[in-house]
Amino acid sequence: MMEEALVQEPPAVALELEQRFRLFVASHRERARRLAWRLVGGDDAAAEDVVQEAFIKAYRALSQFREEASLATWFYRIVVRQAHNYCRWRTVRETWSALWHGGPQPTAAPASGDPLLRRRIAKALAQLSRSQKEVFVLVHMEGFSVREAAALMEKPEGTVKSHLHRALQALRSELADLAEDTGGKAP
């Protein structure tokens, strides 16, 4: 069997946990990757690292969660924290890189779509506070409810709503051209 935590379980239970984990990965991989990608500023490789690390933590804690919903809440909380940790390390790396090489090194991998607009959105999101950015991405981009986001971030719902409002105002101000009403023609 694979991991120490599961080696201690009886084979039938371990098999059940493993099966449960495979289903969990299949259910949440795409959403977790998208969430991580948005939180780390559009970096594919970093997002995949973040998600893999969160899955490994979820696997180790699997037996402690009987309900899939509570495991999912915990898992997405890990994803958000991992993404934040990644961003902090990236800041340190970029600082050192600027010191040694005389300028910041590009970190985000190219992706499809309009790269200029994507960079603008990433930059505007990066200018928000950590909580505002996380709440905005969770609720407005990933479709979590306010209550889910509040549970995930361990903050009161009122605080989440306040962060959402401020984040939206800041982004509309920063990305005013996107905020103009074009008759509902989203790309």
Added chain:
Amino acid sequence: MTQPRDEWPQLDHTEEQFVRRLAAHYAPQPLTPARRVALNAALWARLQRPPRQTRLTPALATAAVAMLITCLSWSGLFMPPAHDGGPSVSISAPSSTEPWEYELLYSRELTGTTERDDGAILPDDYLGIAQVFLDK
């Protein structure tokens, strides 16, 4: 996490369009089946390995570098300033000082006498010079 949306922030039409555009423009490409298989394989391969404390490695490395820099900075504080070409004064006694020089220089302070004959302690060449210039 799969519950129906119990509460959703109230947005007007413009805000809703704006949020929708952001979400549409700022999204990764979906995983290809091959990429998904590769990621799953990598995940299970990692799970098969025993847990290691590798996550501490970057933190420890950074802490070590920070300590090194701190030590270097602190030692720099106690180093003498760079020599700017000006005269330097040493307070240490020259190692070639003869015993008679000490006696000549400090004997008055030590004994409290004001006048004495230095001829007894001066070397011969100094005595010769003293005889010429001091009429001794």
